[in-house]
Amino acid sequence: MRTPVDATATPAWAELARLHDDLNVDFRAWFADDPDRAQRFSLAAADLYADLSKNYLTDEIKDALVRLAEQVDLAGRREAMFAGERINTTENRSVLHTALRLPRDASLIVDGVDVVQQVHEVLDRMYVLADQIRSGEWVGITGKPIRTIVNIGIGGSDLGPVMVYEALKPYQQPGLECRFVSNIDPADIYETTHDVDPETVLFIVASKTFTTLETMTNARMAKNWLLNSLQTSGIIDNTDEARAEAIRRHFVAVSTNLEKVAEFGIDPQNAFGFWDWVGGRYSVDSAVGLADVIAIGPENWQSVLAGFHAMDEHFRTADFSENLPVLMGLLNVWYNNFYDAQSHAVLPYAQYLHRFAAYLQQLTMESNGKRTRWDASPVTTQTGEVFWGEPGTNGQHAFYQLIHQGTKVIPADFIAAVNPAHALREGGVDVHALFLSNFFAQTAALAFGKTADEVRAEGTREAIVEARVFPGNKPTTSIMAAEISPRVVGELIALYEHITFVEGVVWGINSFDQWGVELGKQLAMEIAPAVTGDDEALARQDTSTQNLIGFYRDHRI
Numbered sequence: 001m002r003t004p005v006d007a008t009a010t011p012a013w014a015e016l017a018r019l020h021d022d023l024n025v026d027f028r029a030w031f032a033d034d035p036d037r038a039q040r041f042s043l044a045a046a047d048l049y050a051d052l053s054k055n056y057l058t059d060e061i062k063d064a065l066v067r068l069a070e071q072v073d074l075a076g077r078r079e080a081m082f083a084g085e086r087i088n089t090t091e092n093r094s095v096l097h098t099a100l101r102l103p104r105d106a107s108l109i110v111d112g113v114d115v116v117q118q119v120h121e122v123l124d125r126m127y128v129l130a131d132q133i134r135s136g137e138w139v140g141i142t143g144k145p146i147r148t149i150v151n152i153g154i155g156g157s158d159l160g161p162v163m164v165y166e167a168l169k170p171y172q173q174p175g176l177e178c179r180f181v182s183n184i185d186p187a188d189i190y191e192t193t194h195d196v197d198p199e200t201v202l203f204i205v206a207s208k209t210f211t212t213l214e215t216m217t218n219a220r221m222a223k224n225w226l227l228n229s230l231q232t233s234g235i236i237d238n239t240d241e242a243r244a245e246a247i248r249r250h251f252v253a254v255s256t257n258l259e260k261v262a263e264f265g266i267d268p269q270n271a272f273g274f275w276d277w278v279g280g281r282y283s284v285d286s287a288v289g290l291a292d293v294i295a296i297g298p299e300n301w302q303s304v305l306a307g308f309h310a311m312d313e314h315f316r317t318a319d320f321s322e323n324l325p326v327l328m329g330l331l332n333v334w335y336n337n338f339y340d341a342q343s344h345a346v347l348p349y350a351q352y353l354h355r356f357a358a359y360l361q362q363l364t365m366e367s368n369g370k371r372t373r374w375d376a377s378p379v380t381t382q383t384g385e386v387f388w389g390e391p392g393t394n395g396q397h398a399f400y401q402l403i404h405q406g407t408k409v410i411p412a413d414f415i416a417a418v419n420p421a422h423a424l425r426e427g428g429v430d431v432h433a434l435f436l437s438n439f440f441a442q443t444a445a446l447a448f449g450k451t452a453d454e455v456r457a458e459g460t461r462e463a464i465v466e467a468r469v470f471p472g473n474k475p476t477t478s479i480m481a482a483e484i485s486p487r488v489v490g491e492l493i494a495l496y497e498h499i500t501f502v503e504g505v506v507w508g509i510n511s512f513d514q515w516g517v518e519l520g521k522q523l524a525m526e527i528a529p530a531v532t533g534d535d536e537a538l539a540r541q542d543t544s545t546q547n548l549i550g551f552y553r554d555h556r557i
């Protein structure tokens, strides 16, 4: 195993430390003195246009960041990932989500198998299913077409599909609805399914492992509910054949564990596989996206995949100094490690992207929230970033106060599309243009602020001048696209996947395992008997846990 380079011991890191100490961030002066700045720090990547000029970036800093990427061998790691080397060391796996979007005529041999062929075989089967459901050819047990898809999955088997479903609403087939159940809180499955018609529902059980407690519990509840409903209404009898037929018509599965799918009772013909070289949070473009494929149709899905691939190509081939995921990843390192930025806001000025931040939380935090490097040695600097956000303009009326005038450095990504899906007007005004005025205004306000003299000039009384000053110099990146199309959604996801990868390489960590989620799961299984009344199990718990379970037991109705 190659030892990770310690980024903090590289000459570029020392150079960055020096540049940090010498830097006096002054966006007003930087832009006034350098008319070319906006242009010079803007770039196109596939169909995205990004303006990095309102970042703590000078030509020298950019060069030093690029040198850092070179000195940690980003190019080598990137090639290792694309080529299918087992860079997920703790699980001894390749990391090949990029193979999920390779075109049909490409080829990538990993362990003697052409993975591109495997990928397209599954895609083709997904497209057949999607067409059958969309056309009404696939019917439920009473011959009615499917109207509601319920995706049961959690984490990577939920957040990606939900986010894309919401993002591409304008591309969906009317009359066909997808719902998503993830939480094991019974409120989730109840609220999501209580009004569903068992004759016209299709459940997708999506789980990479097909062992996840939440998903398997919800899937069993869904199966029992379906069979009971159909039996109670006399549609099927209580024979194994009738039950199997009902499951065959109303359940499909997505998993890498096809044995477990069969054990659950789902027909192997209705199972869509993927591979252990796809991490859960990197799986939305595998069969995990099945609900989305059904919702938007195979043709649009191909555009999503083409978008992913276009960004992969950009990441793989563009010079570091012109490479959007590389530069954005390096900037995140710059803020995280040199400015102690504790969090990173993602603020889409696109209502359809309202689940994007939630999706990114898993992608970035599960990937890079690590304390050891890929050779098990401790990390040498702060890792991980807390990603969060809400769509603009909602955030403006909620938490922007802290970004504008608080004491924390919060780098923020602003995302917007030029053309709306619905061009509405109010009082002769183009409402989307008004919306985007806010997108443009916010990054300007954050960058350039408002001085005390400017506040005074507005006639503000002296006592509150300081409270009304905007210090400015708040770093932002603006990303624009012509529209939130299937292709652009693919590009945006791939952009952030690669940003996450770049950060992971600098920190020397394996961005593809997630051991940190295991302990809680294990303890929950040990604690479950104590909760349901086993006093010996209760006695084995710490006193705080005993106390809390005591409250639970005392108040249980």
Ligand SMILES: O=P(O)(O)OC[C@H]1O[C@H](O)[C@H](O)[C@@H](O)[C@@H]1O
Pocket: 154, 155, 156, 157, 206, 207, 208, 209, 210, 211, 212, 215, 280, 281, 366, 514, 517
């Ligand atoms: O798809 P599944 O195997 O059901 O896993 C669902 C999720 O649960 C796990 O605990 C991991 O933390 C996630 O990375 C994963 O996406």
